[in-house]
Amino acid sequence: MPYPVVDAHRLVGPVPFDDLPEDPRPDMRRLGIDRAYVTHSPSLYSDARAGNEALFRLDDPRLVPVPVLLPDPFEPAPHWDVPMVRLCPARHRFELTGPTTLRWLAELGVTVAVDFDETSPGQLLALARELPGQRILLLNPGYRRLRAIGELMAAIPNLWVEIGTVNTQRGVEWLAGHFGAGRLVFGTGAPVMDDCGPRFLLDHLDLPEADIALIASGGGLL
Amino acid sequence: MILDAHGHLGPWPDFLIPDQSADGMVALMDRLGIDAIGISHLLAVGPCAEEGNRLALAAAERHPGRFGVWQVYNPHQRNRLVTDGVWGVKIHPDVHQCALDDRRYDPVWELGLPVLAHGQTDSPWSDPGRFVTVARRHPGVPLLLGHAGLWPYGFARAAELVGEHPNVFLEICGSKMTGRWIARLAGLVGADRVVYGSDACFLDLRVGFGRVALAPLGDADRALIQGGNLARILHDPLHTGGGIPGGPVP
Numbered sequence: 001m002p003y004p005v006v007d008a009h010r011l012v013g014p015v016p017f018d019d020l021p022e023d024p025r026p027d028m029r030r031l032g033i034d035r036a037y038v039t040h041s042p043s044l045y046s047d048a049r050a051g052n053e054a055l056f057r058l059d060d061p062r063l064v065p066v067p068v069l070l071p072d073p074f075e076p077a078p079h080w081d082v083p084m085v086r087l088c089p090a091r092h093r094f095e096l097t098g099p100t101t102l103r104w105l106a107e108l109g110v111t112v113a114v115d116f117d118e119t120s121p122g123q124l125l126a127l128a129r130e131l132p133g134q135r136i137l138l139l140n141p142g143y144r145r146l147r148a149i150g151e152l153m154a155a156i157p158n159l160w161v162e163i164g165t166v167n168t169q170r171g172v173e174w175l176a177g178h179f180g181a182g183r184l185v186f187g188t189g190a191p192v193m194d195d196c197g198p199r200f201l202l203d204h205l206d207l208p209e210a211d212i213a214l215i216a217s218g219g220g221l222l
Numbered sequence: 223m224i225l226d227a228h229g230h231l232g233p234w235p236d237f238l239i240p241d242q243s244a245d246g247m248v249a250l251m252d253r254l255g256i257d258a259i260g261i262s263h264l265l266a267v268g269p270c271a272e273e274g275n276r277l278a279l280a281a282a283e284r285h286p287g288r289f290g291v292w293q294v295y296n297p298h299q300r301n302r303l304v305t306d307g308v309w310g311v312k313i314h315p316d317v318h319q320c321a322l323d324d325r326r327y328d329p330v331w332e333l334g335l336p337v338l339a340h341g342q343t344d345s346p347w348s349d350p351g352r353f354v355t356v357a358r359r360h361p362g363v364p365l366l367l368g369h370a371g372l373w374p375y376g377f378a379r380a381a382e383l384v385g386e387h388p389n390v391f392l393e394i395c396g397s398k399m400t401g402r403w404i405a406r407l408a409g410l411v412g413a414d415r416v417v418y419g420s421d422a423c424f425l426d427l428r429v430g431f432g433r434v435a436l437a438p439l440g441d442a443d444r445a446l447i448q449g450g451n452l453a454r455i456l457h458d459p460l461h462t463g464g465g466i467p468g469g470p471v472p
Binding site: 017018020021030031142143144145146147165167168169170171172173174190191193194195196197198199200201204205 | 236237238239240241242246247250253254374375397399400401402422423424425426427428429430431432433434435436437438
């Protein structure tokens with residue numbers, strides 16, 4: 001394999017609605033994915049704190065912890081030595097640009113990942129205005145909102161996009177042509193979302209080899 | 223032989239498709255080793271079946287052997303159907319707001335050709351249960367249940383419903399499908415009842431093909447799904463897509 005592959009968006013643990021592999025490592029090996037940024041599923045579907053504690057216990061260099069940040073106005077920001085945190089403002093019912101979220105993000109100073117379905121273009125623009133240095137990874141952008149994503153990428157220089165669901169003909173090349181491969185990040189959302197198709201697409205992008213390698217390793221973000 | 227059962231050309235109104243072209247599709251097919259793809263033009267799925275079908279047939283003529291044509295039937299427009307030079311008929315009950323088992327589709331079943339239909343769990347128009355109704359009425363018509371139910375919560379149910387109807391096949395394209403689910407469907411209903419489709423250019427051909435190419439399947443099952451089953455359904459898939467009934471299109 002000519003380049004290391006890093007999946008920026010993966011889950012470990014059970015989900016309530018399907019019987020899916022709880023350990024991502026066998027599928028990662030099978031698909032040639034060297035490392036994955038992972039969130040523990042109970043952090044999404046049960047208790048964020050307990051899920052994060054289980055995540056930190058994994059202790060495997062192939063699995064980079066992405067804990068879920070659940071802002072609490074009566075608590076200080078957590079002291080986590082992680083490269084990225086995930087926010088679920090819709091699922092956990094708080095404001096992406098609420099005062100506690102902004103304060104905690106400012107204190108943490110790490111990349112924040114958020115699912116497009118958990119927020120809105122207006123909220124993302126507001127976040128970028130409030131914290132201009134904040135690096136944002138947009139998860140699950142989908143393929144039906146490329147125009148909106150393009151506008152966001154143009155307006156927010158610190159916004160990166162996960163390509164796993166950019167799934168219309170040559171959609172990834174369209175984004176790379178406008179914004180450069182360095183703004184695109186390989187990710188899958190597996191096992192809830194598919195990892196086979198996006199992994200195959202990565203190897204067959206109509207882009208220079210160096211650009212594919214850049215996307216595979218996390219764009220200019222990871 | 224690698225055959226893609228579910229493809230399109232042209233634009234769709236609610237999102238940007240960067241490459242909608244026949245030439246772009248063939249370039250990707252060449253790169254991946256896909257022999258042929260069955261297409262309907264998205265104009266035909268949308269507002270104008272007759273003109274969209276003409277565009278699909280013209281594309282097939284420009285690329286002999288590479289495109290099979292699913293001629294769209296719109297039950298409101300009652301457009302003409304042909305029996306030669308096409309793979310079969312495509313119907314989209316959800317877009318046309320006409321339930322799959324509505325009698326207005328009778329001209330489609332009476333044609334006797336294979337039919338590819340959008341199949342969406344819990345849709346009032348195309349829930350897999352309606353495929354069972356049609357399969358009972360027309361057991362001799364090969365029927366591809368497009369998207370295999372579409373939503374992950376419906377995949378297993380679609381397999382269960384069509385299991386006893388050997389003329390119904392699960393076609394697996396869709397943005398919610400996974401390689402894991404393809405393998406599960408093959409286990410539930412048999413690999414000989416699962417048919418690869420990509421939904422390109424609506425979706426990216428490489429994602430749809432790669433989902434099967436990298437799915438946790440054995441080689442024999444993968445070969446059936448990637449083309450063996452569709453070749454059996456169509457009999458002569460590489461020689462039925464290029465002709466234009468009634469002569470050339472200007």
